[in-house]
Amino acid sequence: DTGVSQDPRHKITKRGQNVTFRCDPISEHNRLYWYRQTLGQGPEFLTYFQNEAQLEKSRLLSDRFSAERPKGSFSTLEIQRTEQGDSAMYLCASSWGQLQETQYFGPGTRLLVL
Amino acid sequence: GQQVMQIPQYQHVQEGEDFTTYCNSSTTLSNIQWYKQRPGGHPVFLIQLVKSGEVKKQKRLTFQFGEAKKNSSLHITATQTTDVGTYFCAGHTSGTYKYIFGTGTRLKVLA
Numbered sequence: 001d002t003g004v005s006q007d008p009r010h011k012i013t014k015r016g017q018n019v020t021f022r023c024d025p026i027s028e029h030n031r032l033y034w035y036r037q038t039l040g041q042g043p044e045f046l047t048y049f050q051n052e053a054q055l056e057k058s059r060l061l062s063d064r065f066s067a068e069r070p071k072g073s074f075s076t077l078e079i080q081r082t083e084q085g086d087s088a089m090y091l092c093a094s095s096w097g098q099l100q101e102t103q104y105f106g107p108g109t110r111l112l113v114l
Numbered sequence: 115g116q117q118v119m120q121i122p123q124y125q126h127v128q129e130g131e132d133f134t135t136y137c138n139s140s141t142t143l144s145n146i147q148w149y150k151q152r153p154g155g156h157p158v159f160l161i162q163l164v165k166s167g168e169v170k171k172q173k174r175l176t177f178q179f180g181e182a183k184k185n186s187s188l189h190i191t192a193t194q195t196t197d198v199g200t201y202f203c204a205g206h207t208s209g210t211y212k213y214i215f216g217t218g219t220r221l222k223v224l225a
Contacts, residue, residue: 035215042218045214091156105158
């Protein structure tokens with residue numbers, strides 16, 4: 001399978017716990033995005049990487065959220081001290097090229113904070 | 115802040131009828147992308163428009179980008195049950211890669 005993969009697909013945690021999600025983009029895609037989507041809403045931008053550099057981060061993202069892309073390949077999104085409001089689908093997308101910025105989305109990680 | 119609204123929020127059509135969703139941005143966009151998301155699925159890229167006034171067609175789907183690059187539309191001719199899903203537009207402004215997704219239009223097609 002050469003698509004974007006995410007792990008885990010589902011995560012249930014208790015409030016206050018830390019969680020980490022992983023995204024493996026399509027090979028050779030240099031751009032990687034993280035989004036959050038709640039029921040009935042469109043994906044909400046969280047952060048953007050070009051290779052290993054985190055070039056953009058949403059101001060809505062509190063300091064409890066951090067993302068990395070250490071070698072410009074896979075990426076991780078960590079949420080510290082989770083809150084019930086963090087419950088959502090976390091989507092990763094990757095793309096390649098400047099003229100055609102097609103974003104290929106992964107299946108997402110569904111987080112439920114109890 | 116930048117907002118992207120879509121209308122209508124919901125649309126129910128009989129199979130064979132046409133469908134249009136409109137996307138309106140509060141700011142000028144560098145490009146506009148359209149995605150389809152099936153229930154329980156993830157967004158799937160449909161098309162990207164870049165030029166002012168651009169029109170693109172994909173079989174029964176017609177996409178337009180407004181002259182001012184602040185609005186766009188997606189028109190589906192003769193809907194089929196396979197068209198069911200939520201259609202999102204998304205775009206970013208010059209100098210940023212922060213894609214803002216629209217509020218989405220959920221399409222139901224009645225057989």
